[in-house]
Amino acid sequence: MSPARTRPATALRVRRRLGAFVFLTPGLAYLVVLLLVPLALVLSYVFFQRGRFGGVVYEYTTENFSRLLDPLYLRVLGESLQIAALTTVIALALGYPTAYLIARLPRKWKTVALVAIVLPFWTNFIIRMYAWIILLNGPGLINSALKSLGLGPFELLYNQGAIVTGLVYSYLPLMVLPLYAAIEKLDPQLREASANLGASGFTTFRKVTLPLTVPGVLTGSLFVFVPSFGNFVIPEMLGGGKSVMVGNLIRTEFLKARDWPFGSALALALVAVLVVLLLAQAWAARRA
């Protein structure tokens, strides 16, 4: 209780805090400069009018918000949500069985399979997208193969299907990895206990495995949904500019239409949708 005894303890606490500060600073600085500052800029642009050659004119307006409600833009937002949702569902349907099988492989093969899952990331993204164009386009590989079977040709490229295909292809690993982690973590004895109590393999999956891997499902879905929703490269390359997603719209507003304030409003709308989804995910994960 004497001051002589508390002082070193306080000093120690201060030193510990200082230590934590030193370790946190690089990460914090990175976030402040590259996340918060741009966000603050975007947030401030929204309330001003557009400059003639880009930039902003500092005159207050709420017009950028009301323009968001234009059915034209709402439709783009809706379509983006739809594409991202479809991508997520397909990635989940493909990713779950994949992750499940990998989790049950012998340890040596697990590593091989996981490396194979992330292997595409080692190749340039644009190159991989061009590869898809070659696969999907009119006289492309898939259509030639179908033709030899007496089918087709089909319009495979430059439509919503091509966008979803490209998005699923790109973000499937982000679905598989968290699912794998969740399934791998599951005590195999829970499955055995379920079987011992008389459950078939399917019942065990439905009643035990799936409910216990819901956090992994939610994380994987978020990892796929978020980049899909705001994507602009894949819709442009595989969608042929026919279907416009929010990401394309934002890019166009900033770079081509030079309407920074409205571009900011769109970007904020995108962030708002994602924040709502994140909160929903956090809520669902806590309940699971």
Place this chain on the structure above:
Amino acid sequence: MLKIDGITRTFGQVTALDGVSLEIGQGEFFALLGPSGCGKTTLLRIIAGFETPDSGTVTLDGDDLLALPPNRRPISLMFQSYALFPHMTVARNVAYGLEREKLPREEIRRRVGEVLETVGLSAHGDRRPAQLSGGQRQRVALARSIVKRPRLLLLDEPLSALDKKVRADMQLELKRLQNEVGITFVVVTHDQEEAMSLADRIAVFDSGSVRQVDEPVALYERPRSPFVAGFVGANNTFEGKVSAAGLDAGDLGELAGTPLDGLEEGAGALLCVRPEKIALREVPEEAAGPDAEPAAAPEELQEGAEGPAEGLEGAVLDVSFYGGVSHLSVDVPGHAKPVLVAVQGASAVRPGAKVRLTWDPRDAVVIPVPS
């Protein structure tokens, strides 16, 4: 009831089970006892259906068990880790097996209520497993296993995760429950005290083979092999050859003992005597002195000290007091391992004291050493 015949299972180079045959009767409390890695858990998993043997048969009341998938076997397994479903309440965990039988909801509710009452967890039906103590979780696992009224209940190290005090309570409870529900219990354990206190009969396993199947007392008092003698309870062993009086232990002289039936004189053998069967008597420093002060040893320790040069002489190395008993380790010259002696209550003998160790020949068993 349960008949295991010639079960062999190898994992790569390792033979987990080597031609194991056992017969377990209806309503019996049977223990598979052995050190870890002896194959007992593999046998349990074969009975439950999570492992397939390379050869051999398992039948339950004459029906071939191995032909059935795990979820069709009328057998419950209580897992060592309990394997409770963490996302379900206690009641849902217990109801899980009954729901799979598609029983009417009313009956499920009633039977879950009954079994929770039996294990004393009626008030905890709405809790999740994570909110329970180790002992409570063990009860839930037990309730979940017996609620289906299986013909056979397998328990894998049922008490190993519990602390000592809860363990003793649960041992009693398991026995009571087994009497009450009349199910055949097969328990796997590495803890010989647990096996002896619970089981009607025990099969001792060692490196994939059954060494001895016997009732606890017989197993303890008449081990038939050096492994069983050493594994089941503490034991003092002396090597030598079978002699008329018991064992000719070379430099240590003749040791009193009773050879197992069929042991021929002169054969290599091992004499085993339990620590609590050894009488210990303090020898005064000038043992030869005619009027030496009588040693301050308790009277009962002086019993059985008739013969002049009977038993063994040694020096006390260490005395450990455990409350009800004290353990003394005695260094006997010419014998590598200290001899362990257990006496009732506290011992007045101090380390360094010279003592004489004797025992009743009926309490020492002479067993063959595999050549």
